[in-house]
Amino acid sequence: MVDLNSYLIIGAVLFSLGLFGVITRRNGVAVLMGVELILNAANVNFVAFSRFGGMDLSGHVFSLFVIILAAAEAAVALAIILNIFNNMGTINIDEADQLRQ
């Protein structure tokens, strides 16, 4: 029998990997992929709580919303990355630091 903790551990590992990617990757697309990992970690948790924690179908519905939101977010974020490339000729996040000063 697989219990709640196993799911939560998988969710935590996924979240940590996602966060690591977001913080350390220089490539904008890779950062985006990290964000997807974080979102999916949350999805795993939702579904797990839905199954074991008495959230019933709400957890499923929430994770469906998150997936849709992730798709929209990916569209917007990719557009932003494209624009960064158009303006600066690179998709390296650490070079986009005009906000400084």
Place this chain on the structure above:
Amino acid sequence: MVNYGIAILLLPLIAFVVQIFVGKRLPRNGDWVSVGAVALTLCMSLAMFGVMLVKYDPEFSVDGTWTWFDLGALEVQMGILIDNVTIVMLLVVSLVSTLVHVYSTTYMEGDVRYSRYFAFLSLFTFSMNGIVLANNLLGIYIFWELVGISSYLLIGHWFEKDSASDAAKKAFLVNRVGDIGMFIGIMLFFTATGSFLFRDVFAGVESGLLSTEILTVAGLCLFAGAIGKSAQFPLHVWLPDAMEGPTPVSALIHAATMVAAGVYLSFRLFPIFTPTALTIIAYIGGFTAIFAAIIAVTQNDIKKVLAYSTVSQLGYMILAVGVGAYTYGLFHLVTHAAFKAGLFLCSGSVIHAMHHAYHELHDHESDPQDMRNMGGMRDKMKTTYLTMLICTVALSGVPFTSGFLSKDAILAGTLSFTQHHPEHFLLVLFGFGAAFLTAFYMFRLIFMTFYGEPVRREVYDNIHESPSAMTAPLVALATLSFFLFFTLPYFNPFSDHGWFTVLIDSRDSVVPGHLNLTAHEIAEGMHHAHTPAMLLSILIAFSGIGLAVLMYLQKRISADDIAAKLALPYKLSLNKFFVDETYQRYLIDPSLALARMIAFFDWEIYDKYIVNGFGKVTEKFSRLVGIRWDYDILDQQIVDGVGRSTSFFGAGLRLIQTGKVQNYLVWVLTGVIMIYVFQAI
């Protein structure tokens, strides 16, 4: 009745407002508005007079009182009182006013400020009606000042002339002196009785709210207003100067109505005067009567003679109040209003004619008012001559005239008063002396103006009778100088018994302690004194006329000889007893000197050293504070310091901001971890 009173009051006011705002744009400069309004008030006054005669009730009185404003502790009431006195006064005012309005349409023709003149004439009529109608001291005071201001405006009608504007200012200022006293008196009564209404004040006095001493002082303070307005000595100086105004104005304001307001006030307030106050009033009146008569004897300006004659006659009325024959003071006021207004309008007619004659001859130097330039005008101006003669006879107190009745009654009152108080024998001398002089100077005026040879033939040839708009009022006023109008329904020319004496009832004094004679005692005394006073006054009037005939008609006695023999009295009289000069020297000049001294102190010492010194010190101080402390220390160090330190810290903290998103995210992560760590601890 009260509504009638309000209508009478307001009609001339409406005319005033119309005239002052749109008068110039109306046809004929809008004189018909004023004349119409005043004529309407005359009709209404006549109607009220008719009602009074039909009722024939001495006790008749209607009172309309309402609250003007209410301040909780203080409630001030205004109102209208209509009794027989009011009705008679309203008739006098509106009658003379109407005649003067009609007369003015011709006299003032072509004047530059024609509509303004009529506006002020209407304003005056409104204010005078207000005095007569008011049932309280405050109302009287308000309208009292309003007649003052309209008098000021009308005396100064030709303000291009310095003498006219000076005379207007003088009239206003001299009246102010009396009015201050009057205001103090009103306030004394108000403080003691808590009301301005006559009936409350009288009731308060009767119940002894004021001690006899305070009552004397308060009464005399009120009387000070009458001294100013009725030109009694020592405040008589403004009235002769007021003759600078147009002659119809002199007739209406400075002979018939406004100057009589003081007498009216004394009449209304008679019941609250103490014996001491009345004695002082009697002396002021008596002295003014003889004093002004002496001055009138030597004046050469036709209007000045009439002006001093007015002062003298007002003195008579005040004397009548003082000796307790105060209903006869009012009686003399009414009769005098008719014939003195008549005399002034006649003199206006003469001046008008002289002015035109000089104008024809292009003579702008000669004085058209100087009687020495006149003479023999009776053939040329028949109506003016006859009406003026009738009015003069009335003023001199010859039997069969109204003046005889009223003056005789006053003299009888004085005689009876002196019989009760022999120590005041001077009053009788004043009264009869003034009667003699009145007859003398009035016939001197007539003889100098209308008799003898004309001084300049060419002037005489250019004299014409005035138009009928001017002579008609003369005829009306001269007609009213006959005894019949005042003695009806009786026909005895030697007794004042008639509607007036029946309807105008004397009231007993309300002064506590029975200090005054009752009205009945006064009437009794006058009844006994009537015959000797009458005989004496007839004798005296005729001797005065006789002397004038000898001196100025037949010239058997040379006036110059007498003047030379009585050099000192002559000089005193000609120079009006140097009253103006005395005031100038002992009041006005010292005041001016004091003012100059204070001005010097103010400018040279106070302003220069103290005010400017303060300024300098302030300037020094503010330089110190402003530049040393405020700018150098506060602004530079503290205010700018805050700014500088902000930018200093900003420069340091700016280094943290890398602009790298991932960097910030690390900080966020660190923060979250820290929160968990601290929570766990």
